[in-house]
Amino acid sequence: MTKLPVTPNKNLLILHFTVFIWGFTGILGALISVNAVQMVWYRVLIASISLFIYFKLSKTSLIVTKKQFLQFFFTGSIVALHWILFFHAIKVSTVSVTLVCLSSFTLFTAILEPLIKKQRMQVADIIIGLIIILGIYLIFKFESKYTEGIIFGLSAALASSLFGTINSTLVQKSNPLVISFYEIIGAFFWISLYRVFDQSLFTEQFDLSVNDWIYLSLLGTICTALAYVAGVSVMRTISAFNVALITNLEPVYGILLAFLFFGTKETMSIGFYLGAIIILGAVFLYPVYRKYKNQH
Known part of the structure; x- marks a missing residue:
């Protein structure tokens, strides 16, 4: 069957939808009753x-080398x-706090990427990082x-930056x-191994509430x-600059959704919103500077 061409505008909409879905994961995390x-x-x-x-339906090959699989x-x-x-x-906090802290992955990436790839750290990267630190403070x-x-939100951002790099x-x-696919398989193995050691896997009853099953399925x-399939498929046809800008909307979408779902529970102090504006401003400026x- 001949595939219809996908227009750039349609790809942008798909990417926005994907980022919106990523923002929605925070809502589901708050709604699901089981621990992290x-x-x-x-x-x-x-x-x-x-x-x-x-992959089976699309007949995508999953063959990789032993080295690639281990990586x-x-x-x-x-x-x-x-x-x-x-x-x-x-x-232990709120969706808004977590998502804003997660935005600091830009700061960690500016530090980790030069170290891992053995590149020189750029002065502008350090300045952007200092602005984000001010927002975090x-x-x-x-x-x-x-x-x-x-x-924990900042630690999640550090881990995100590490595997992203x-x-x-x-x-x-x-x-x-x-x-x-193999990273998710790996994630399942390592979490299962941890749950074997803390013995929680042996007592897993799979007796969750109907709501929990619905939320977990989503x-x-x-x-x-x-989100993985949609996001990756369109990112190949969109410039890195647009991908970075749209991806940075994740905390914005998430915070707006949190207000819709949880109302006053997500209301923060003026200082929080000032810090959030500083962090998000720096995060949006980062791809502009890189371009x-x-x-x-």
Whole structure:
């Protein structure tokens, strides 16, 4: 069957929808009643099964070398850690606090990428990083009751930056969808191994509420498997600049959704919003600066 051409505007809409879905994961994290480790275990189990079915139906080859498999498999442990830290941050604070802290991955990427890829750190990267640190300081100062959530949110951002930087290297030689599949399989293995050691896996009853099953199904299929497939498929035809700008809308979408779902629970102090504006402003300026630097 001949595939219809996909227009750039349609790809942009698909990418916006994908980022919107990513923002919605925070809402599901707050709605699901189980703890963060258990939630991510169910998420990657459902997502890996969904992706496997997709690959079989689309007849996508999953063949990789032993070295590639091990790289993807071990990177999956960082993906698992990121998701656990992210959902735990939501459990002990709010969706808004967690998503704003997650935006600091730009700061960590500016530090980690030159170290991992053995490049020189740029002065402008350091300046952007310092601006983000100022925003984080304001959030700590005015929302000290959420200190644990802020720490876990920042830790989730660090983990996100680490596997994002690793993937930016791996994607040069492998299909991004195949990478995602094996990383999710890896995430499932490492979380299962952890749950064997803490013995929680042996007492898993699968007796969740109907709502939990519905939310987990959405999290595993729509917010993980579908988002991976849709996001990667359109990113190949959209400029890196547009991808960066639209991806940075994730906390904005998430915070707006949090207000719709949880109302006054998501209301923060003026200091929080000032810090959030500083962080998000720096995050949006970052791709503008990178584009300008590349052109000159």
